[in-house]
Amino acid sequence: MGLDTAAMLGLEILNSITILVLLALGLAVIFGMMRIVNLAQCEFFTLGAFTVLAATRWAGLPLWAAMCLAPVVVGGVGIVLERLVIRPLYGRPLDVMLATWGVSLLLVGVITVIFGAVTQGVPFALGSFRVGQYQYPQYRIVMTTVAAAMMAGLYALFRYTAFGRRARATIANPEMAAAMGINTPRMFMLTFGLGAGLAGATGAILAPIVGVVPTMGALYIARAFITVVVGGPVVLLGTLSSASVLGFIEALISRFSLFTIQTGGHCTPPPCQISIGGSAFFGQIALLIFAIVLLRLLPRGISGFRRAGQ
Amino acid sequence: MARQLDRRDFLKTAAAAAGGVVAGSGITGFPYVMKFRRSWAASNTVPVGSLLDKTGGINIYGLPAIAATEYAVNEINAKGGLLGKQLELIQYDTQSDIANFPKFAKKLILEDQVVVIHGGITSASRESFRPVIDEYKQLYFYNIIYEGGVCDKYVFVTGETPTQQMGPLAKYALRKYGTKAYTVAADYNFGHISWKWWDIFWRNGGGLEPVAGGKRGSHVGKVEFIPLDVTDFNATINRIQEAKPDVLMSFLVGGAHINFYRQFAAAGLKNKIPIITTTFGYGNEHIVLDAKEVEGLVAAYPYFDELDNPQNRAFKAGMKKKMGNPDYYIGDAGAESYNGWWFWAKGVQKAGSFEREAVTKAMESGIEWDSPMGHVKMDPASHHVIFTVHLAAVNDKHGWKVLESFPNVPPTETMQLCDLLKNPDQHTQYQPK
Secondary structure, three states: OOHHHHHHHHHHHHHHHHHHHHHHHHHHHHHHHOOOOOOOHHHHHHHHHHHHHHHHHOOOOOHHHHHHHHHHHHHHHHHHHHHHHHHHHOOOHHHHHHHHHHHHHHHHHHHHHHHOOOOEOOOOOOOEEEEOOEEEEHHHHHHHHHHHHHHHHHHHHHHHOHHHHHHHHHHHOHHHHHHOOOOHHHHHHHHHHHHHHHHHHHHHHHOOOOOEOOOOOHHHHHHHHHHHHHHOOOHHHHHHHHHHHHHHHHHHHHHOEEEEEEOOOOOOOOOOEEEEEOOHHHHHHHHHHHHHHHHHHOOOOHHHHOOOOO | OOOOOOHHHHHHHHHHHHHHHHHHHHHHOOOOHHHHHOOOOOOOEEEEEEEEOOOOOOHHHHHHHHHHHHHHHHHHHHOOOEOOEEEEEEEEEOOOOOOHHHHHHHHHHHHOOOOOEEEOOOHHHHHHHHHHHHHOOOOEEEOOOOOOOEEEOOEEEOOOOHHHHHHHHHHHHHHHOOOEEEEEEEOOHHHHHHHHHHHHHHHOOOOOOOOOOOOOOEEOOOOEEEOOOOOOOHHHHHHHHHHOOOEEEEEOOOOOOHHHHHHHHHOOOOOOOOEEEOOOOOOOHHHHOOHHHHOOOEEEEOOOOOOOOHHHHHHHHHHHHHHOOOOOOOHHHHHHHHHHHHHHHHHHHHHOOOOHHHHHHHHOOOOEEEEOOEEEEEEOOOOEEEEEEEEEEEOOOOOEEEEEEEEEEOOHHHHHHOOOOOOOOOEEEOOOO
8 A cells, every 4th residue: 555545544534533523513412411312403414504505695605604604593593492392391302302303304394495305516615635646625624624623612612611611510410500500491502502503513514515405414313323322421522532433444444345255156247246345335334333333342332431421 | 296095085086986887888888897997987187197206315306307297298288188188197206215116106006097107216216116017017107217128018118228328428438538447336226237238338349249440448446336325425536546547437326426526526536537427417417516516527318408409499498487497407307207208198199098008009119209309219129219319518507518419329238138029928127147
């Protein structure tokens, strides 16, 4: 393997990890911290992407401004959703699932009515750079940078600000937090809005590389949940480590053929063999298998040895 | 226009069916079993069915096909209908979900009692309900580009097959780009069978048999089959760069795969590795993507909106009016659905009947007419269409520039294997050995 091929493999792994981190961040807050199983989470991605589409196409905003607008809009939607739907249902996880599933269908419906069920695109802004014999899109590096910044920002927010301390206190023990004078309903609402906003940002970041369509969220939601569940109770560290492990496996198996199985009969073109590994399909399978094995060995997730809430 | 069968409808249908039996026995003297099915016999409308994906990842093909289906049925009705009856179009949204096709096909046949079904998009969806078609001996039209080989007495195909696209594409690419090809394909029966045919055409220099004198193609890297829901093509694109092909053949399908072309361009490869394809543009992908992302990509279809003939001028004006959009691009999927409905209508007119056997016989007399895509002819033995194929490149204005035209290209690979006149009792799909 040449130096450039190795560098490309490194970039592919980084890209897989980046996408998993981006998908998992909002969910890590809403599901990982607040323990709300929000089935409308994938529509937050979709809303983020459509915010970019609408802002660039109708309001004529530049792409970057539209991307900054997306988390604000989606965070707002999240806050409204928490107020109207989720708040009466705290402590009733099955009802929350049912209600948010309804919201998910509603959001897809509304987006379809406004934008149509057609696949649309947000044109790409950046070029590519050269690594030996390869070329690689610059935008992928921007994505990684943004994901790292979001991760660091989230850590700083929860670790060093008054809001973060209150939010953590509220989630760890709502009664005690309320007794200490924290407005706990407000903290729940804002934390939920934060999680929605992060998912909205993810949708906006993904918009230029994927097709924007009302049902796009469903393509990502499984990987988001898997990453958060494998991550375990320590939200940020867990998400980062599970995204790293799973992204590494996915990129590696997508790239390399592990072994080939010889099959009988007559083939065009010969020889008759099925190659295991070396395609996106096996990358996804490897990710799922590895997640199952990890959860079997570490039922509480990678960060399960740490106490929750840290 | 999805129709649900409620109790009242059921009672009406049952009453009408009973009436049909009585009327039938009155006229012919004996109540024969076909009459019982035809609850519409006494009515001045006749139900016809369409199964297309209005929503989900396959709707990039479904939406233009639905628009053209409605347009064609309206046009047939505006011209007085068929045999004195207006067509009542019953459509179900199959939602890009294979399980819906056999379900709704049964509903169309048993409850709605349609005289013909048009539709099915992916080959996986077609093969999911072709057994239902065969079980109930239902007349069926499949109006989509596909991997060829369907040989079924009850089925007529108006889309293009491998010879009609891959022959011209292979010859063009060998002449213009070089002999080393890399192939990416959708991971289901369409992609897999298309790859087998493409291997034959490419290594033979553009024919089913080796083409004398021309260059022969070869493959670099391995063919890559990509599931329909994959959206990130980073690893694939790097593998393509590693293989350094002269040309990339794409059999990618559906909304998620549009991202491939965008990510390919973003990696700066658009001007380095030319793309040829049998699928790009069929879902009007060239409208979704930025012109500079896909300009120059070459495809082969019998229809592009840019074709200039009187039938196409009228078709385009009518579709733009129907869609309320002066920039509406119809595309090959729309044109083939339109042709499918008109082929059937001409068959019914010639047969003077809606019955499957009579219409099939009329279709097998070799119906030909001037359609928006030019002169088209139904090949009696294979139930496939012979038409002129155009090679075209994406231009800088979300449209196509026709490069070359190949008149009257037959679907040779299917015609060689399938003769429904000599051997009518066939309900199969042939594949390359």
